[in-house]
Amino acid sequence: MAHRKYYKKDELPEYLLNSIVRTAYNDAGFFEKIRVERLAAKDPLIGNILKDYKETARSVHSIKIEECPQELLEIIPERRLNSRIGKPSFTVDLYTTLLSKPVSTIAVTVLLTITVLSVVLLNRYEQFNNYDKAEVELASRQTKYALAIIGKVFNTTTKSLTDEILNEKVSKPINEGIKTVNKIFIDEGDKK
Amino acid sequence: MKHMQTKYQFLIQQYKNNIYSYSLYMLKNHTDAEDVTQEVFIKIWENLGRFNILAAKAWIFRSTHNLCIDYLRRRNLNYKYEYSIDENYEELLVDDKIESNPHAKTHIKMMTSKVKEAIERLPDKLKSVFVLYEIQGLKYREIGKALEMPINTVKVYLLRARQKLQEELKDYGTQEVL
Structure with a gap:
């Protein structure tokens, strides 16, 4: 048969007493509470201590807050309260509203x-x-298509510029001009 | 002016009982508790613009506590004129079942009365933490702010106060059994 250890009154560890007090005052965590309740069920000393603390806690929690006498609110000197008059401000308005x-x-x-x-x-x-x-995806495709058209236009323009316009309109007249000048120089040389 | 009055009225309605009750536990004297309560009301009015509504609770309890300490110092803890909180009859929290049982009713009344007396006898530091936590329902953080002490100190004081209270009530329990 397993030996069960019972605590003696002066041997109760401080941490355990603290746990008992917290449990009695409903201040302990879930697992701490279960642990203490189990120990209290097994050990009569812990059970008695817990019971005493619980009774005190119950009495403490049944105490109501004393009510402030009504006349105390009425006899506060108006003059003193009116001595500092606050100016209305946005902050105060916000406060009052919220x-x-x-x-x-x-x-x-x-x-x-x-x-x-x-x-x-x-x-x-x-x-x-x-x-x-x-x-x-559609927008992306349309953008690519638009860019491809622009690219094609650029390519066509470049080809026209180099093959047709530069050759026909620029190079040819310049060549013809140079030929004419050369011919004039040659004719003048023959005459001399 | 109207805004200030609204704010003031709100704070007073919210905390008047807490201020008075705490003062009564600390000073153990109705007259002084009323004086302190009035002074706190005036301090609240004078400082309305200096704290916001969310920090008001800690500020009010700190002011009340400091004024109580001032009173205790001034009076130098002369208990000659002091009397119990229960001097004036007060209604206790009793349900119908207890109401119909005079013995149980008397026991609870006596027990509560003894507990109050035992609370009054606690050292001031332990008492202030105990009353704020158990009776006024403040949280550790709020007590720490109000009494300007770390949360761990609040926890230690609360534990000591509970143990001391239990010791104080032990004799009463023994007497009752006998």
Whole structure:
């Protein structure tokens, strides 16, 4: 039969006592709580300590916050409160609109703002990316075709320029001019 | 002016009970607690523009704590005129089942009363952390900001306060059994 170790009162390790206290006050994590509860079920000393702490914790948590006497709010001297009058500003307006309200209202306001911003931003994003793959490929093909036409036009122009225009309109007249000048020089030489 | 008043009213409605309750635990005296509460109200009004609403909680508790410490120093912990929080009758949290059982009702009332007395007897540093966490419901981070101490110190003080409170109540439990 396995020997089960029971703790004596003065032998209880500090870490274990801390765990017991946290468990009693509902401050322990899930696994810590289970560990302590299991130990408490096995060991009577731990069980008693846990029970005592739990009872105290229950009493502590049942204590209500003392209510501030109403007359205390009424007898605050008006003069002192009025001695520092704040000027209305954008910050104060923003505060009053958004934050000077119960927490639930603030939460709803923040949620709505985030929703509206998200919708606007997502729609804008979609505007830049609303083409499908087929459209992109078609655009690419059309661009290539257009560039090919432009390339062909350039090639034709170059050929016309070199073969026809330069030969016919430039080289030929220059050659003829030079021939004429040479002929004149030759004729003049023969006469002399 | 109207904006300031709105902000002020909001903060007072939100925290008036916390300020008064904390002062009462720290000073153990209704008159002083009321004085401190009023002073905190005035401080809130005078500093409305210096803190935003999200940081108000820590600021208010820090101011309340500092004023309580000032009062304790000034008074030099003279307990002669002090009396318990329970001096004035207060309603306790009792459900119908307990309501119909006078013994259980009396036990809970007495136990709660003893717990309050034991809390009052805690050393100031432990008491402030304990009251802020267990009764006022602040988080470790908020307590750290309010009392200007690291979170680990808050945790250690809270643990010590719980253990000390248990020691204080041990005698009461023994007496009741006898």
